[in-house]
Amino acid sequence: MPPVIQTREIADYVGQEVIIRGWVYNRTHKGKLAFLLVRDGYGFVQCVAFKGEIDPELFETIAHIPQESSVLVTGTVRADRRAPGLPGGFELGITGFEVVQAVVGEYPISLKEHGVDFLADHRHLWIRVPSQWAILRVRSTIISAIREWLDNNGFTLMDTPILTPAACEGTTTLFGTEYFDEGTAYLAQSGQLYNEANIFAFSKVYCFGPTFRAEKSKTRRHLIEFWMVEPEMAFCDLDGLMEIEEQFISHIVQRVLRDCRNELLSLGRDLSVLEQIVAPFPRISYDDALAKLTEIRAETDDPELKERLNIQWGDDFGSPHETELTKLFEKPVFVYGYPTGAKAFYMEPWPGRPDVSKSVDLLAPEGYGEITGGSERISDPDLLLERIREHELPEDAFRWYIDLRRYGSVPHSGFGLGVERTVAWICGIDHIRETIPYPRLINRVYP
Numbered sequence: 296m297p298p299v300i301q302t303r304e305i306a307d308y309v310g311q312e313v314i315i316r317g318w319v320y321n322r323t324h325k326g327k328l329a330f331l332l333v334r335d336g337y338g339f340v341q342c343v344a345f346k347g348e349i350d351p352e353l354f355e356t357i358a359h360i361p362q363e364s365s366v367l368v369t370g371t372v373r374a375d376r377r378a379p380g381l382p383g384g385f386e387l388g389i390t391g392f393e394v395v396q397a398v399v400g401e402y403p404i405s406l407k408e409h410g411v412d413f414l415a416d417h418r419h420l421w422i423r424v425p426s427q428w429a430i431l432r433v434r435s436t437i438i439s440a441i442r443e444w445l446d447n448n449g450f451t452l453m454d455t456p457i458l459t460p461a462a463c464e465g466t467t468t469l470f471g472t473e474y475f476d477e478g479t480a481y482l483a484q485s486g487q488l489y490n491e492a493n494i495f496a497f498s499k500v501y502c503f504g505p506t507f508r509a510e511k512s513k514t515r516r517h518l519i520e521f522w523m524v525e526p527e528m529a530f531c532d533l534d535g536l537m538e539i540e541e542q543f544i545s546h547i548v549q550r551v552l553r554d555c556r557n558e559l560l561s562l563g564r565d566l567s568v569l570e571q572i573v574a575p576f577p578r579i580s581y582d583d584a585l586a587k588l589t590e591i592r593a594e595t596d597d598p599e600l601k602e603r604l605n606i607q608w609g610d611d612f613g614s615p616h617e618t619e620l621t622k623l624f625e626k627p628v629f630v631y632g633y634p635t636g637a638k639a640f641y642m643e644p645w646p647g648r649p650d651v652s653k654s655v656d657l658l659a660p661e662g663y664g665e666i667t668g669g670s671e672r673i674s675d676p677d678l679l680l681e682r683i684r685e686h687e688l689p690e691d692a693f694r695w696y697i698d699l700r701r702y703g704s705v706p707h708s709g710f711g712l713g714v715e716r717t718v719a720w721i722c723g724i725d726h727i728r729e730t731i732p733y734p735r736l737i738n739r740v741y742p
């Protein structure tokens with residue numbers, strides 16, 4: 296019996312007979328030749344049957360095998376630069392063929408163009424096509440790179456709860472659920488507050504899990520359920536935070552370039568753009584960013600852009616502002632020092648400027664915008680309590696959080712990176728819905 300191989304290792308088997316277990320993605324026909332594009336979960340490979348060379352009945356089976364039938368293909372590996380596939384450049388000269396299941400009837404996602412709603416309704420099948428397969432492979436590699444960097448740099452993994460008694464990022468986007476006799480519990484918006492407790496035991500920690508936000512926004516950047524990694528560090532100020540973030544992001548991008556070249560190329564991604572993503576990253580204050588935006592607004596002849604860029608000191612940046620800002624830089628850019636009023640309750644004020652916070656967002660280039668949000672945290676117990684009251688948060692639910700400022704308080708900082716926005720940027724795709732296997736959007740919980 297020839298060995299069963301994975302298509303990604305096909306280059307090691309040139310000249311040998313192998314078996315590939317998979318599914319027929321596409322089938323074409325040219326005179327005495329039948330071509331199959333077979334996918335096996337690791338890639339896509341062209342398999343060719345020549346009429347004169349195999350049993351005529353087998354040839355007929357191959358020439359008529361329906362799309363997405365499951366098959367075992369035996370064949371000899373040949374290098375051929377023209378052969379399509381992923382990675383491509385190799386093909387299998389078919390010597391044997393076994394059908395595991397022949398698809399009956401028409402496969403819903405035929406190889407013509409389909410509308411996005413139709414594809415989203417068939418997400419369970421859509422993930423089989425090369426573009427979606429490549430994006431989700433990149434996603435998996437990004438997550439692996441995230442864990443690798445944190446695990447190798449002194450961070451301890453702490454799993455924070457998903458059912459929580461209070462808000463972290465503001466009360467407007469909470470999902471509530473009945474919790475026995477304890478009242479309402481909320482799905483976690485962030486694990487940050489718990490990580491602030493964890494650093495006093497472990498110094499550097501991260502949590503990594505699903506996050507829930509009942510965001511009313513229907514944009515290309517918002518999901519209702521998304522994955523966020525949140526590192527938190529004791530004895531770390533805003534500058535230290537930015538240094539860690541730029542090392543971390545550079546590592547993720549370089550690892551994807553190393554391990555997912557073919558996937559990125561198949562998505563049409565310009566690799567040279569990603570190759571530049573190495574620390575250090577540029578930094579600009581909110582005030583300077585606002586001045587740049589005011590300049591851009593004054594100079595543009597586009598009335599729509601003028602309208603969209605309309606902003607006052609004190610407002611948070613929206614995606615139009617972020618998009619314009621990122622066009623000024625080739626690398627991700629840190630925007631720091633946002634107005635206190637535009638950000639969460641827990642951020643440390645700027646020394647001598649209480650209306651400004653020691654906050655920082657990292658904006659990804661090419662118009663992608665915010666991929667991380669972070670800050671130095673308030674370390675003084677009295678100020679923290681004052682902020683909790685100002686924001687009308689339930690004091691009782693925050694008792695434990697205030698405790699942290701009583702027992703060995705230190706300057707500390709952390710950030711959250713949204714996995715899906717990072718995938719969209721690295722893959723160079725338009726919409727966040729393709730960056731997670733089963734997206735949850737304001738108007739979609741199926742499939």
Ligand code: 4AD
Nearest residue numbers: 485487517518521525666667668669709710711713
């Ligand atoms: O800026 P955010 O809201 O920050 C926090 O939650 C902090 N507690 C993190 C921390 O300091 N530990 O969210 C962080 C990141 C954003 O930069 C964005 O990448 C992503 O999470 N994000 C979303 N991604 C997809 N859909 C949404 N609705 C998102 N909201 C935030």
Ligand code: MG
Nearest residue numbers: 656665667668
């Ligand atoms: Mg944010």
